[in-house]
Amino acid sequence: MTESRAPRPGIVGAGQLARMMVQAAIPLGLTPAVLATAPDESAALVAARSLIGPPTSLDALRSLAAVSDVVTFDHELVDAALLRRLEAEGHILRPSAAVMAVGQDKWFQRRELEQLGLPAPAFRPVPDLAAVEEFAATYGWPVVLKARRGGYDGRGVWVVHSPAGAAEVLVGARAAGTFMLAEEWIAIEREIAVLVARRPAGEAVTYPVVETVQRDGICHEVLAPAPIATGLADSARAFALHIAEALGVTGILAVEMFVTRAGTLVVNELAVRPHNSGHYSIEGCVTSQFENHLRAVLDWPLGASGLTAPAVVTANVLGAPQTGDLMSRLPDALALPGVHVHLYGKAARPGRKLGHVTVLGAVIAEARARAGRAAALLAGTGGAEGSEEAA
Amino acid sequence: MTESRAPRPGIVGAGQLARMMVQAAIPLGLTPAVLATAPDESAALVAARSLIGPPTSLDALRSLAAVSDVVTFDHELVDAALLRRLEAEGHILRPSAAVMAVGQDKWFQRRELEQLGLPAPAFRPVPDLAAVEEFAATYGWPVVLKARRGGYDGRGVWVVHSPAGAAEVLVGARAAGTFMLAEEWIAIEREIAVLVARRPAGEAVTYPVVETVQRDGICHEVLAPAPIATGLADSARAFALHIAEALGVTGILAVEMFVTRAGTLVVNELAVRPHNSGHYSIEGCVTSQFENHLRAVLDWPLGASGLTAPAVVTANVLGAPQTGDLMSRLPDALALPGVHVHLYGKAARPGRKLGHVTVLGAVIAEARARAGRAAALLAGTGGAEGSEEAA
Numbered sequence: 001m002t003e004s005r006a007p008r009p010g011i012v013g014a015g016q017l018a019r020m021m022v023q024a025a026i027p028l029g030l031t032p033a034v035l036a037t038a039p040d041e042s043a044a045l046v047a048a049r050s051l052i053g054p055p056t057s058l059d060a061l062r063s064l065a066a067v068s069d070v071v072t073f074d075h076e077l078v079d080a081a082l083l084r085r086l087e088a089e090g091h092i093l094r095p096s097a098a099v100m101a102v103g104q105d106k107w108f109q110r111r112e113l114e115q116l117g118l119p120a121p122a123f124r125p126v127p128d129l130a131a132v133e134e135f136a137a138t139y140g141w142p143v144v145l146k147a148r149r150g151g152y153d154g155r156g157v158w159v160v161h162s163p164a165g166a167a168e169v170l171v172g173a174r175a176a177g178t179f180m181l182a183e184e185w186i187a188i189e190r191e192i193a194v195l196v197a198r199r200p201a202g203e204a205v206t207y208p209v210v211e212t213v214q215r216d217g218i219c220h221e222v223l224a225p226a227p228i229a230t231g232l233a234d235s236a237r238a239f240a241l242h243i244a245e246a247l248g249v250t251g252i253l254a255v256e257m258f259v260t261r262a263g264t265l266v267v268n269e270l271a272v273r274p275h276n277s278g279h280y281s282i283e284g285c286v287t288s289q290f291e292n293h294l295r296a297v298l299d300w301p302l303g304a305s306g307l308t309a310p311a312v313v314t315a316n317v318l319g320a321p322q323t324g325d326l327m328s329r330l331p332d333a334l335a336l337p338g339v340h341v342h343l344y345g346k347a348a349r350p351g352r353k354l355g356h357v358t359v360l361g362a363v364i365a366e367a368r369a370r371a372g373r374a375a376a377l378l379a380g381t382g383g384a385e386g387s388e389e390a391a
Numbered sequence: 392m393t394e395s396r397a398p399r400p401g402i403v404g405a406g407q408l409a410r411m412m413v414q415a416a417i418p419l420g421l422t423p424a425v426l427a428t429a430p431d432e433s434a435a436l437v438a439a440r441s442l443i444g445p446p447t448s449l450d451a452l453r454s455l456a457a458v459s460d461v462v463t464f465d466h467e468l469v470d471a472a473l474l475r476r477l478e479a480e481g482h483i484l485r486p487s488a489a490v491m492a493v494g495q496d497k498w499f500q501r502r503e504l505e506q507l508g509l510p511a512p513a514f515r516p517v518p519d520l521a522a523v524e525e526f527a528a529t530y531g532w533p534v535v536l537k538a539r540r541g542g543y544d545g546r547g548v549w550v551v552h553s554p555a556g557a558a559e560v561l562v563g564a565r566a567a568g569t570f571m572l573a574e575e576w577i578a579i580e581r582e583i584a585v586l587v588a589r590r591p592a593g594e595a596v597t598y599p600v601v602e603t604v605q606r607d608g609i610c611h612e613v614l615a616p617a618p619i620a621t622g623l624a625d626s627a628r629a630f631a632l633h634i635a636e637a638l639g640v641t642g643i644l645a646v647e648m649f650v651t652r653a654g655t656l657v658v659n660e661l662a663v664r665p666h667n668s669g670h671y672s673i674e675g676c677v678t679s680q681f682e683n684h685l686r687a688v689l690d691w692p693l694g695a696s697g698l699t700a701p702a703v704v705t706a707n708v709l710g711a712p713q714t715g716d717l718m719s720r721l722p723d724a725l726a727l728p729g730v731h732v733h734l735y736g737k738a739a740r741p742g743r744k745l746g747h748v749t750v751l752g753a754v755i756a757e758a759r760a761r762a763g764r765a766a767a768l769l770a771g772t773g774g775a776e777g778s779e780e781a782a
Contacts, residue, residue, distance in 0.1 A: 343420030
């Protein structure tokens with residue numbers, strides 16, 4: 001009798017991304033430890049091993065690293081200096097502290113993309129209103145203002161149309177101690193995203209290009225595959241792979257891009273972790289982003305990323321004022337045929353991502369209608385009666 | 392802000408079936424509690440809520456029931472009298488104590504099937520060798536001897552060809568305190584299995600018919616769909632649904648059947664829980680047996696059971712003398728394209744079910760070759776080199 005010695009992944013953060021990593025870990029024989037700020041966080045509710053502590057504390061990070069063979073991340077809200085310290089102490093971080101520093105800072109991201117010569121909006125750090133006005137004098141209004149890291153009031157991106165609008169955002173940012181970046185506003189046709197999973201040794205797998213449908217800056221739907229020309233999709237995948245290699249990402253890299261009205265690609269943002277745009281992959285791809293993230297950070301062979309159906313649509317379940325008890329409406333959503341429901345165990349609050357639903361189908365329109373209907377039922381924003389088309 | 396009130400399933404037992412229920416529970420927003428005999432049991436390794444205690448103890452069962460809104464089962468090794476007591480105390484058991492009493496006792500199963508008039512082998516309780524000889528005088532040798540409940544030496548079924556062989560089994564059974572049943576030996580063409588998921592109110596979903604390939608009485612492979620005529624498959628599904636309704640099963644019922652050399656169906660055994668023959672459903676069906684078991688015991692609408700590919704094959708990973716550290720060979724198995732690996736977190740022992748692999752494909756032969764190869768790699772019984780066909 002031989003005790004099987006499984007590698008021990010540790011996850012900084014315990015949101016829904018960590019929760020879905022914990023789920024994907026089970027068939028691989030793994031039991032990740034999660035570092036949660038509270039025991040009722042999404043992943044802490046389902047993980048067999050949870051540590052409680054803030055991700056901004058060196059002690060808490062060390063506690064996680066001490067019980068982990070490799071440390072990975074649910075979010076970017078960590079201090080890169082602390083991560084470098086963990087690395088100096090001999091702990092293995094995937095992605096590395098250097099990659100996390102880029103992932104958490106939109107200015108660093110822009111400079112990396114600039115160095116790679118990839119198409120991206122013009123950008124400039126804006127310490128004050130004069131800097132915004134100077135930027136607008138060159139690139140015109142509206143201007144996109146972005147928090148370099150994190151954000152405030154739960155937001156990180158504002159589109160402002162005048163000096164007065166910019167001033168208001170800058171006041172809020174200053175109060176929150178948030179540095180800001182101005183970016184050129186681009187007229188877009190649609191938003192797309194590409195995931196890459198990459199191992200330390202370099203093996204990489206690129207996922208299909210998806211369209212992300214945003215409302216009020218929040219992703220509502222993900223359509224796979226994105227309804228764009230093959231040549232454009234191939235370019236998007238090539239860009240994402242190039243970025244993953246240039247940065248030396250290990251694990252999942254998500255690249256958000258715009259398709260401009262002129263029909264060209266512009267790289268928008270990066271995330272060096274599993275991403276909301278990839279939840280469709282749980283049922284919709286041969287290997288989910290969560291499984292491939294774990295395989296990548298453990299330096300195991302990656303799984304195939306092909307679609308399992310001609311059309312896959314994910315709709316996010318976003319809290320609404322009337323959401324209340326999600327669980328009481330779960331049976332209504334499950335009664336819709338072919339709907340895969342994922343709940344995150346989170347209390348309902350307006351705008352909060354509480355879960356998602358994925359539907360596979362022959363064509364996008366049909367899957368989208370059903371996924372939207374199920375998400376609305378769960379959020380309490382859609383009636384139990386009525387046609388799918390009305391959703 | 393409303394706290395979501397999720398129902399709390401409790402699972403008696405913490406083997407791989409409970410482990411896969413725990414996994415299936417995560418997207419449904421559920422956190423089952425498992426009753427494990429030791430903290431390193433398969434499901435206890437991954438469950439956020441584990442209780443430690445023997446399933447034969449009323450106190451342990453009460454502890455589980457006290458933190459559960461509904462109690463269900465990983466195995467049948469429980470005392471039906473204790474379960475009836477829990478029900479009398481007001482706890483909800485699904486399946487019920489009465490159904491569990493049938494599920495754990497092959498004599499009760501046979502009598503139920505007899506009352507339903509379904510085709511099944513002749514049977515008789517055999518307290519001694521004289522009873523076996525009398526049975527053989529009517530039905531001929533070989534005779535199938537079965538433990539009424541459980542078994543001994545890790546086995547529950549023996550095929551004996553002579554009074555001497557029967558005597559040997561009966562000595563062992565008597566020493567273990569196991570009651571025995573004699574059954575008519577049937578010349579079979581193949582073995583098949585059908586799962587039914589059924590809600591308390593009666594809604595039921597029947598899964599595709601699969602072929603189970605046994606070696607030495609252990610299931611090695613599951614082929615979906617079973618290569619049998621449509622009419623026969625329809626009959627098998629109708630038999631299984633009829634049994635589920637007649638017994639009043641809630642949750643998954645698995646019905647193992649023989650296709651005889653004469654081309655007819657014979658019902659062999661029942662299990663009133665998720666079953667080894669249904670692991671293929673995790674990737675191979677729209678809704679897995681584990682998700683539908685949870686949905687059924689919570690009285691939620693059931694999910695569709697259709698296949699997600701033309702051919703789905705699961706191969707069990709069985710411990711061999713040379714198995715050793717499964718984890719060290721996991722990367723080799725993951726390197727095979729399209730292989731879904733499920734490890735149970737169990738220490739390797741010869742004959743022990745340590746995991747399974749599932750492959751989806753266009754035709755059974757190809758999926759079977761790859762699944763077999765991956766399982767052999769994991770068990771240490773297949774080389775890393777060589778062709779798939781050789782596996």
